[in-house]
Amino acid sequence: MRSLPPFPDLRAFLGWLGGQGDLATLREPVGLRHEMTAVQLAALRRGGPALRFEGHDGPQMPVIANLFGTPARVAAGLGLLPDQVAEFGAFLAALRSPAPVGGMRDALSRWPMLRAALAARPKVLRHGPVQEDDLPGLDRLPVQTPWPGDGGPLITWPVVITRPHGTAATDTAQYNLGVYRAQVLSPDRLILRWLAHRGGAAHHRTWARAAEPMPVAIALGADPATLLAAALPLPETVSELGFSGVLRGARTELIPARSVPLMVPARAEAVIEGWVHPGETAPEGPFGDHTGYYNAVEPFPVLRVSAITCRRDPLYLTTVTGRPPDEPSVIGEVFNTLSLPVIRAQIPEVLDLWLPPAACSYRMAVVRIDKRYPGQARRVMMALWGMLPQFSYTKLVVVVDGDLDIRNWDDIAWALATRMDPARDVMVLDRTPMDYLDFASPVEGLAGKLGIDATTKIGAETVREWGREMHLDPAHVARAEALLARVMA
Numbered sequence: 001m002r003s004l005p006p007f008p009d010l011r012a013f014l015g016w017l018g019g020q021g022d023l024a025t026l027r028e029p030v031g032l033r034h035e036m037t038a039v040q041l042a043a044l045r046r047g048g049p050a051l052r053f054e055g056h057d058g059p060q061m062p063v064i065a066n067l068f069g070t071p072a073r074v075a076a077g078l079g080l081l082p083d084q085v086a087e088f089g090a091f092l093a094a095l096r097s098p099a100p101v102g103g104m105r106d107a108l109s110r111w112p113m114l115r116a117a118l119a120a121r122p123k124v125l126r127h128g129p130v131q132e133d134d135l136p137g138l139d140r141l142p143v144q145t146p147w148p149g150d151g152g153p154l155i156t157w158p159v160v161i162t163r164p165h166g167t168a169a170t171d172t173a174q175y176n177l178g179v180y181r182a183q184v185l186s187p188d189r190l191i192l193r194w195l196a197h198r199g200g201a202a203h204h205r206t207w208a209r210a211a212e213p214m215p216v217a218i219a220l221g222a223d224p225a226t227l228l229a230a231a232l233p234l235p236e237t238v239s240e241l242g243f244s245g246v247l248r249g250a251r252t253e254l255i256p257a258r259s260v261p262l263m264v265p266a267r268a269e270a271v272i273e274g275w276v277h278p279g280e281t282a283p284e285g286p287f288g289d290h291t292g293y294y295n296a297v298e299p300f301p302v303l304r305v306s307a308i309t310c311r312r313d314p315l316y317l318t319t320v321t322g323r324p325p326d327e328p329s330v331i332g333e334v335f336n337t338l339s340l341p342v343i344r345a346q347i348p349e350v351l352d353l354w355l356p357p358a359a360c361s362y363r364m365a366v367v368r369i370d371k372r373y374p375g376q377a378r379r380v381m382m383a384l385w386g387m388l389p390q391f392s393y394t395k396l397v398v399v400v401d402g403d404l405d406i407r408n409w410d411d412i413a414w415a416l417a418t419r420m421d422p423a424r425d426v427m428v429l430d431r432t433p434m435d436y437l438d439f440a441s442p443v444e445g446l447a448g449k450l451g452i453d454a455t456t457k458i459g460a461e462t463v464r465e466w467g468r469e470m471h472l473d474p475a476h477v478a479r480a481e482a483l484l485a486r487v488m489a
Contacts, residue, residue: 002079006250009129009267010221010315013077014064017050022073025052032058032153033145036065037320044069045325058142064221064317068228068327074334077224078247085337092246093341120242121251122172128255128266130219135270135308137187141220146320147288151297154287155182157317158272159219159230160192161262162199165206169261172254176200177230177240182218183284188305191284192216192276195436196445197389204276204301213275215260216303221269221317226252231328232335259306269317270310274303290360292323295437324357332361339388347383349376354406363438364396366406374459378427381451385432392433398452415454424461427451 007013017023024043030036030053043051043066050073053063068074075082135141143153160180167174176199183191194200207214219226225248229240245252254263260273281299289295319327336355344350352368355361369380377399384391401419404411420426427450434447441447456466 002249003081003084004076004079006079006248007077007224008248008250008253009223010064010269010317013067013224014050014052014315016076017073022049023052024049025054027055029055029057032056032063032142034148036063036144036318037146040065040069040320041322041326044327044330056142059140061140061142061314061316063142063144064315065319066327067224067317067319068331071330071334074228074331077228078334078338079225079249085334086340089338089341092338093345120239120245122241122245122254122263123251124170124263125253125255125266128253129311130264130266130268130271131255131258131309132312133310133314135310138184138190138272138305138308139187140308141184141270142316143184144318144320147294147322149294150287151183151285153184155184155190155218155220156319156321157220157227158182159222159226159265159268160194160200161217161219161264162203162214163262164203165210165212165214169256169263172241172263173239175239175241175263176203177226177244179227179231181284181287182303183287185282185302189282190272190303190305191282191300192303193284193300197392197433207276208278211278213277215257215262216274216276217257217260217262217264218272218303219265219268219270220272221315222265223248223267226265226268228331231331232338257307258309268311269314270308272303272305273307273309274305276301276303280304288322289437290321290324290326290328291437291439292360293437293439324360329357329361333357336361343384343387346387347380350380351402352406353384359396362390362394364398365391365394366398366400366412368400368402368404368406369455370402371455371458374457374461377453377455378451381427381453385449393435393438394449395434395438395447396450396452398454401455412454416452419456420452420454425453425457427453 014023030039036056047070050067051065056063068077072082075085080088143155145153160178161175163175178194178198178200180200181193185191204214225244229244229247241252253266255266257264257273264271280302282302283297284300285297286294321328332355340353343353349369350367351370354366356364365384367380380399381397384397385394398412400406400415404415429449431446432449434441434445436444438447
C-alpha cells in the first residue's frame with residue numbers, strides 16, 4: 001500500500017523531505033518568543049516547506065517546524081502520495097471490519113492486510129538511539145512561547161505515553177498515546193493538559209483512585225507514523241502504538257524507559273520521564289488555542305521530571321496552534337479523507353463528509369447522502385454525533401443530497417436557501433458534550449447542537465409537490481463551450 005519507504009525516525013523523514021526540496025534551513029536569528037510563530041504561520045499559509053531553525057535564541061538545538069504544513073507532507077508521513085489517502089482509508093476500514101474470506105485466491109489477495117496486522121505488534125529492544133545521551137533539565141530544550149498572551153513556554157508536539165493502573169509495563173496494547181499541551185514550569189516540572197474525555201486523563205483517574213503516583217513518558221520528535229497515530233482520533237479500543245505500525249509499514253521499536261515503568265519509542269529525538277502524584281496540580285495557561293482564543297487558566301496535573309534522555313545532537317520538533325489555517329487543521333484535512341471509508345462502513349448512505357478547516361475542523365460537518373426515505377437526514381445526524389468522540393463536539397451538521405459538491409460553499413448556500421425550512425428542518429439538541437474551550441457554550445463542557453436537513457423533501461416530509469430543477473441539455477452545454485473556445489481564444 002505504501003508508495004514511500006518506511007520512515008523509522010524523524011531524521012529519515014527530514015532527509016526524504018530535503019531530497020524533495022521541501023525542507024528549508026534558517027540560520028538568521030529568530031526569537032523563540034512569538035517571532036518563530038510568525039515565521040511558521042507565514043510559511044504554512046504560503047504552502048511553504050518544513051523549516052529547520054538553526055539561529056534561534058534558545059538552547060543550542062535545531063528546531064524543526066511546519067513539518068505537516070501541507071496535505072502532501074501529511075500524506076508522505078503516512079507513506080503515501082496525496083491521491084492514495086482515500087484508498088488507504090478504505091484499506092484501514094477493511095482492516096477494522098474484515099469480510100469473511102472467500103477461498104484461497106481471496107485469502108492471498110489479503111496478504112497486505114495480514115502484513116499490516118503483523119506490523120501492528122511493537123518490537124521491544126534492549127537499547128535505542130534515544131538513550132545515547134541525556135539532558136539535565138527542561139531548560140535545555142528550545143521551547144517556544146507561541147503567542148503574546150501565553151502563560152509561558154509550551155511544548156506543542158509532545159507524544160504523551162501512559163498506561164492504566166494495574167497493567168504491566170510490557171502490556172503495550174493498553175498504552176495510550178496522545179498529543180497534549182505541556183507547559184514548562186521549571187527545569188524539573190511541567191503541567192500536562194489533558195481533557196477529561198482523553199485517554200491520558202482516563203488513565204490518570206485509575207492511578208488517582210489507587211492513590212499512587214502515575215508513570216508518564218513524553219516522546220519528543222517521534223517518527224511521523226507515531227506522531228500522526230497519536231494525533232488521530234482513534235476508537236478507544238485501537239492501540240496508537242499498534243496503529244503506528246500499520247501506518248509505518250514496519251513494527252514500532254520500543255525500549256524500556258530509564259526511570260519509569262514504561263516502554264518508549266526507541267528512535268525519538270528525546271524522551272521526558274516522570275511521575276504525576278495524586279492531587280498535585282498547578283494553574284495552566286492561558287494559551288492560544290485552535291479556536292483562535294486564549295483559554296482560561298485552570299488546574300491540571302503536574303509532572304515531576306525524573307530523567308530526560310535524548311539522541312546525540314537531538315532535534316526539537318514544535319508547532320503552533322491557533323485559528324485555522326494552522327498545522328493541526330492541515331492534518332485534519334487529510335484525516336477527513338482517511339476516515340471517510342470508516343464513516344461509510346458505519347453509515348452506508350454517507351457519500352461524502354467535509355469538516356471545513358475554517359470551522360476549527362470538527363466543529364462543523366457537511367454531509368452528502370444518498371437519500372432514500374423520509375427522516376434519513378436526521379438519522380445520519382444522530383449516528384454521526386454518536387460515532388466517534390470528536391463528533392460529539394460537532395455543534396453543526398448540515399446534510400445535503402448526493403447531487404451537490406459539499407466543498408463548494410455556493411452549493412451549500414443554495415441547498416440551505418432552497419431545500420430547507422427553518423421550522424421543519426432544524427433539529428436542536430440541548431446540554432450535550434462540548435469542548436470546554438468553546439466559549440460560545442452557556443456552561444463549560446455542555447452545549448447545544450444544531451442539525452440542518454437541507455435535502456430534497458420526500459414522502460411524509462412534505463405535503464407539497466417539490467419543484468423540478470432546471471438543467472440544460474449536456475449537448476448544448478458542450479456546443480456552447482466549443483463555440484466560445486473559438487471566439488474567445
